[in-house]
Amino acid sequence: LVAKRRLQRSAQQHGCQEPEDVTGPFPYGVRRLRRMLALATSGEDFLDDIIGNDFKNAATVKFTAFDGNTAISTTEPANLQAILATQFKEFVGGDRRYHCFEPAIGHSIFNADGAFWEHSRALFRPQFSRENINDLEMTHKASDSLITAIGSTDANGWTANQEVMPLIYNFTLDTATDFLFGETVGSQQLAIAARTGRMGICSSDGDVQAKEAEAQAFARSFVVVQEYIVRRIRLQSLWWLGDGLEFRKATRTIRKFTDRFVQLAIDTAASPSKGEGKKQSLMNSLATQTQDRKELQDQILSILLAGRDTTASMLGWCLVRLALHPEVFNKLRSIVLENFDPEEPITFAKLKDCRYLQHVLNEVLRLHPTVPLNSRNAAKDTTIPVGGGPDQKSPVVVRKGQVVLFSVYLMHRRKDLWGEDVLDFKPERWQQQIPAWQYLPFLGGPRICLGQQFALTEASYLLVRLLQEFDAMEPVHWAEAQKLKKGLGVTMWPLDGAKVRFHKSTA
Numbered sequence: 325l326v327a328k329r330r331l332q333r334s335a336q337q338h339g340c341q342e343p344e345d346v347t348g349p350f351p352y353g354v355r356r357l358r359r360m361l362a363l364a365t366s367g368e369d370f371l372d373d374i375i376g377n378d379f380k381n382a383a384t385v386k387f388t389a390f391d392g393n394t395a396i397s398t399t400e401p402a403n404l405q406a407i408l409a410t411q412f413k414e415f416v417g418g419d420r421r422y423h424c425f426e427p428a429i430g431h432s433i434f435n436a437d438g439a440f441w442e443h444s445r446a447l448f449r450p451q452f453s454r455e456n457i458n459d460l461e462m463t464h465k466a467s468d469s470l471i472t473a474i475g476s477t478d479a480n481g482w483t484a485n486q487e488v489m490p491l492i493y494n495f496t497l498d499t500a501t502d503f504l505f506g507e508t509v510g511s512q513q514l515a516i517a518a519r520t521g522r523m524g525i526c527s528s529d530g531d532v533q534a535k536e537a538e539a540q541a542f543a544r545s546f547v548v549v550q551e552y553i554v555r556r557i558r559l560q561s562l563w564w565l566g567d568g569l570e571f572r573k574a575t576r577t578i579r580k581f582t583d584r585f586v587q588l589a590i591d592t593a594a595s596p597s598k599g600e601g602k603k604q605s606l607m608n609s610l611a612t613q614t615q616d617r618k619e620l621q622d623q624i625l626s627i628l629l630a631g632r633d634t635t636a637s638m639l640g641w642c643l644v645r646l647a648l649h650p651e652v653f654n655k656l657r658s659i660v661l662e663n664f665d666p667e668e669p670i671t672f673a674k675l676k677d678c679r680y681l682q683h684v685l686n687e688v689l690r691l692h693p694t695v696p697l698n699s700r701n702a703a704k705d706t707t708i709p710v711g712g713g714p715d716q717k718s719p720v721v722v723r724k725g726q727v728v729l730f731s732v733y734l735m736h737r738r739k740d741l742w743g744e745d746v747l748d749f750k751p752e753r754w755q756q757q758i759p760a761w762q763y764l765p766f767l768g769g770p771r772i773c774l775g776q777q778f779a780l781t782e783a784s785y786l787l788v789r790l791l792q793e794f795d796a797m798e799p800v801h802w803a804e805a806q807k808l809k810k811g812l813g814v815t816m817w818p819l820d821g822a823k824v825r826f827h828k829s830t831a
C-alpha cells in the first residue's frame with residue numbers, strides 16, 4: 325500500500341496519465357494466447373497481426389500479461405530514447421533475462437546489469453576497435469569459400485537452385501570463431517570437403533569427417549540452446565519450465581567445444597612467447613585480464629550468441645530482398661563494380677564510403693530488424709516521457725519491476741514516422757537524414773550493440789564479393805519469396821530461407 329501510494333504521488337507530480345489498455349475483456353491475456361495458439365491455422369503473423377494489433381490506436385499501450393502482471397508496450401522513439409539512453413540506469417535487463425540465458429552463457433555481458441555489465445563492456449570495447457574490424461583476411465577467405473560452396477554454373481551461366489541460408493550460417497560461424505578464438509572452425513570448407521571428397525584443410529578422409537562432425541554437432545547444439553532460450557523468454561515468469569535433458573546436453577556440447585580455446589588462451593597469457601606470430605583474438609585479450617575459466621567461457625559464448633545468427637539473418641534478408649528487387653540489385657552492382665577493383669583489396673574504409681551499399685543494408689534492417697522485440701525492467705519507480713492520456717502526450721508512470729516491451733520492428737513500419745511508402749523496400753530513402761531514435765536495429769545508448777560495425781562490415785564484404793562474381797540472381801519461387809515469412813526465435817530470419825539461383829558474370 326505504501327509503495328502504491330508513493331507511485332500515485334509520483335505519477336501526480338509528473339503529470340502522468342494512463343496509456344490505452346489493450347488487454348480486452350478477458351484477464352491474463354487470454355485473447356492474445358488464443359490467437360497465438362491458432363497461428364498455424366489462422367495464417368496470422370505474430371508481429372504484424374497480434375502484436376501490431378495492440379498499436380492500432382496508440383503507440384504506447386498497457387496490457388495484462390499471461391502471468392497476471394501489467395506490462396507497458398511502446399513503439400515511440402521518445403520512450404526508447406529515455407529507456408535506452410537518458411534514463412539508462414532506471415531500466416535494466418533484469419533477473420528474468422539473466423535466468424533465461426544463464427545455463428548457456430552464465431553471467432556475462434549479454435545478461436548482466438550494473439557493475440558486472442560495466443566491467444564486461446570495458447573488457448570488450450577495445451576488441452571491437454576499428455583496427456581489429458579492419459582485419460578482413462578471414463572475411464575474404466570465408467566469402468571465397470561461400471562462393472565456392474554455391475557451386476558451378478550450367479551452360480547458360482546459372483548456378484543450381486539452392487538454399488543459401490546454411491552457407492550463410494557457415495560463413496558467420498567461420499568469421500565469428502576466427503574473431504573470437506583466433507582460429508576458424510572452417511565449417512564451410514569442411515562441408516565442401518565432405519561433399520566433394522576434396523581434403524583441402526584436412527590431411528585425411530577420417531580427419532575431414534571427424535572435424536565436420538564436430539562442427540556440425542556444435543552448430544546443431546547451438547540451435548537447440550537458442551530454441552530453449554526462446555522458450556524460457558516466452559514463458560515469462562515461468563521461465564524455469566523451459567528446461568530439460570536436451571537443453572542441458574546441448575549447453576554441455578557448446579561449452580565443451582570452447583574448452584580447447586580457453587585453455588590455449590590461458591596458456592598464452594601465462595607465457596606470451598607461445599602466442600608469438602599467432603593472430604591476437606578476443607579470447608587471448610580477455611585471458612590477459614582474467615584467467616577464470618568459467619568467466620572466459622561465458623563471455624565468449626555470449627558474444628557468439630549475440631553475433632552469429634543476427635548477422636546470418638541480416639544476410640539472409642539481404643539476399644531475399646536483392647533477389648526480389650532486380651532494380652536495386654542492378655544499381656548496387658554497377659556502383660560496386662565502379663568502386664571496387666577486383667584486383668585491389670576490399671577495405672573497411674572503402675566499404676563505409678560506398679553509400680548506396682550502406683543504404684541497402686539500412687533498408688534491409690529497417691524492414692527486417694533481426695532483433696524485432698525486446699524489453700527492459702524498471703529498476704525503480706519511474707516514468708517514460710509520452711504515451712499517457714487521450715492525446716498520448718503525457719508521461720506514463722512505471723512501477724519498480726514492471727516490464728516495458730518495445731518493438732523496433734513495428735516502430736520501423738510506422739506510417740506516421742516513415743511516410744505512406746513505409747512498406748516499400750526503398751534504399752533511396754536513406755539519402756535523407758533519418759532521426760536517430762526512430763531507427764534502432766542495434767538499439768542505442770550505453771548498451772548499443774558492440775558488434776554493429778563488425779556485422780555491417782562482414783555483410784558489406786560478402787555482398788561486394790557476390791556482386792563482383794554474379795551479374796543476376798532470382799528467387800527459386802517468386803510467390804513464396806514475396807510472402808517474406810518470418811521465423812521468430814532469438815533473432816528474426818527468413819522462414820522460407822534464401823532460395824535463389826545466381827548468374828555468373830562473364831565480364
Ligand code: HEM
Nearest residue numbers: 433630631634635638694695765766767771773774775779
Ligand atoms: C545484424 C547483426 C546484429 C544485430 C541486428 C545486433 C543487434 C543487437 C541488439 C539489438 C543488441 C541489444 C540487446 C539488448 O540490450 O537488449 C545487441 C547487443 C549486443 N551485440 Fe549485437 N547485433 C548484431 C551483431 C552482433 C555481432 C556480430 C556481435 C559480435 C561479434 C554482437 C555483439 C553484441 C554484444 C556483445 C551485445 C551486448 C552489448 C551490451 O549489452 O552491452 N552483435 N546486438
